Amino acid sequence: MPVQLVKIIKGKSETPLPSHLQEEDLNHLQEGFDHTNKYFQGVVILSYPLTKLGDGTDFLKVVLQDLNNLCSRVNSINILIYGKMAEDCAKILRQGDTFVVAGFKLAKSPTARVDGRHSCHLEVSEEAGSAIYIYTKPGTTAASETASVSVAPKYVYTSLNHLKDGTIVNLYGVVKFFKPPYVSKGTDYCSVVTLVDPSNVKLTCTLFNGNLDSLPKIYKVGDIVRFHRIKIREYNGQMQGITSAGFASLTFDGTVGAPIVPRTSSKVYTFMNEEQKTIEELRVWAASNLSISGPAAKLSGVQPMMFFDLTCQLVGKAKVDGSSFLLKVWDGTKCPYPTWKVPVEARDLEGEKVLLHQLRNLTVDILVYDNHVPLAKSLKIGSFLRIYSIHTKQANADNEEVSHIEFHLHGGTCYGRGIGVLPESNPDAKELKAFLESVDLAESQDMESMSSVDLDGTFSNISDLESHLQRCQQLPVTVLTDHQDLNNTELKTVVNSMAPQQYRIRAKLRTYKPQKLYQSVKLHCSKCNSLQEVPDGDDFDFIVQGSAVTASNPELHNTSWYDSVTWTTQDQKQRKITIHFVKHDEMLQQPEDTLLMIEGGTLKEVYKLTKRFKCVIPVRSTEDDLELLDLSAPFLLQGNIKYYGCKQCSTPKPVKSLSSIAAEQRPSWEPTEIAQALGIELLQYALIMKFTLVDRTGALNAYLLDYEKFFQIPASEILTNNFLQQKMQMTMNTLCPPGRKLDDLPWLECFIKSYNVRDEMKHQVYYQIFDTTVAEDVV
């Protein structure tokens, strides 16, 4: 406790000084005396403003008067306070306070002749192990006025709803999101931490430090942190925390009832009963107000196409190439799928050879990329890790019969992707260690006993899985939604017939394209039948930025059907943003029912608004109305779906055409309705795939254009919903199980139509699947 504020109750302090300290007389403050375990006490008669030295260190000069030597010629002495202590003292010190200093260094005072004070001065700093006690009378300082206990910590903590731009504060918070420290592009490690507290306000902090150890030791969402001297700034209209000089943190397990042991790199920190209470209160609050169920999984529970956090032990590591690095880890459980082995040179593989061999069926290879490589390289074999947001991917190599699962830690830090080292004292590391010690390696090497795995909870043993596969071989995995009365036509007959015609066929899916299913999502115009790629965010960003150049026309603000709000961003760019909230019955509706139009926002701000409001339409001003932006950008955003219009078929109308929908009894703000009002031909999200179908007579390629009917997954949601991508992958694995011989593939029942495509050069017949859906028990 380097600086402590003590309140005097009835003339007495309730916290006596440590018993080993003895008071030193002013006259004994001379060079050559031993001042260890001594303290000097005086009354503050003068306190200079806090300043900074040339090297940026905070500095405070205080003059103390010795009340025991009031009659002496020299009865005052200069105290020079450096660093954090100077800053802390400056905050709470008042003239008239009693000031106790211990652990000081004594030096000749260069100003003694001029100021007539003691020939020496005392130098104190936290680094020197000094301690300062400030005794104050009730009502004389701001801190003591609010203190309700006899010992008030010197630190004042600001709740997250009271943060002000440009201040340096102390605060507590529960971790809602974090990126484990990673090597930034500058000189430091960086960690991003989002906190929340009972005021329900969030604060995202960006923390830098050249020393990994100085960043908060956060291991999971729900951990509780105490930050000292964090700087608050406004960024993009929101408060942001950033490390300032002297930043320090403590981190605590967020579990109610767990021991309160601060994790910190700093040797000196204050922590008192009052603060224990704060932690316990935050734990209780978080338990009922914060969802902390992370995407954790054991290797036994992994699925293709998922992102998860893995707590594991490092068994081996190897360099792969410049941008990737291999980690071999295990968690004692077995992955239910064959896992890939990254080929590396034996001499590049670090780790105990015997152990690597023993655990070969239990370790998985995780390939980490780009910014994670330096940290991965530095990991020690045997250490316990938590790897955040590992991606599992299903793939099959050309020479493999069955597909395998790959584990990737992609580059970047989205969603907290990264690697954290757990100390052995960490409860999760302890639990894992105990579990790993209990694993019977002999059993794990017996593949038979390990193969009765629980595939996504559907099959409890291998015979269930087999019978499911058999079912797939007997009953078709796709069914017709119409035309059941038709007979099947063999593929040879189909291929040899004239187009256009329609057929019912029974065939096997030998292969399909694209293999990367996300690549099958396109935008389709049902009017001109054109297909186009889904634009990426960069195009949108470019258009949004371009539109921000047009100033909002104030004459278009606040009409009969919308209210307008304009503000200027606090950042250097001083951008003006205007939002028009569409009203209903002259009233604003609940945000979740509200359509708004935005001018001058950034892509990020647009996305943020879609989280809260039903519809967002980016617009810009003209002389007499608002208009949509270029149609390469979405004209409408709902939730995380972006709606686009066909450039060729749309004739955009002024935005006031929307007022008719706003006037409806219950505006539903359906995209089709909005598009129609705005003269937009809505592009529909569709999955486009090419199926190579075979039967005993022949083969043909048939196209599938599916909005939702075939896979029973809305195509519009595939790109933004990982679960749906996973579901689609599983369906494809049933329709076309990787690594199977043709005989073992399941049957598909499809309805197809043939059609002619002619151009000047050639004539071709194409086939398209329709009126077909994946069987109910396959989805």
Added chain:
DNA sequence: TTAGGATTTG
């Protein structure tokens, strides 16, 4: 300085 939460497509 760095990053400024909001998955890659190796």
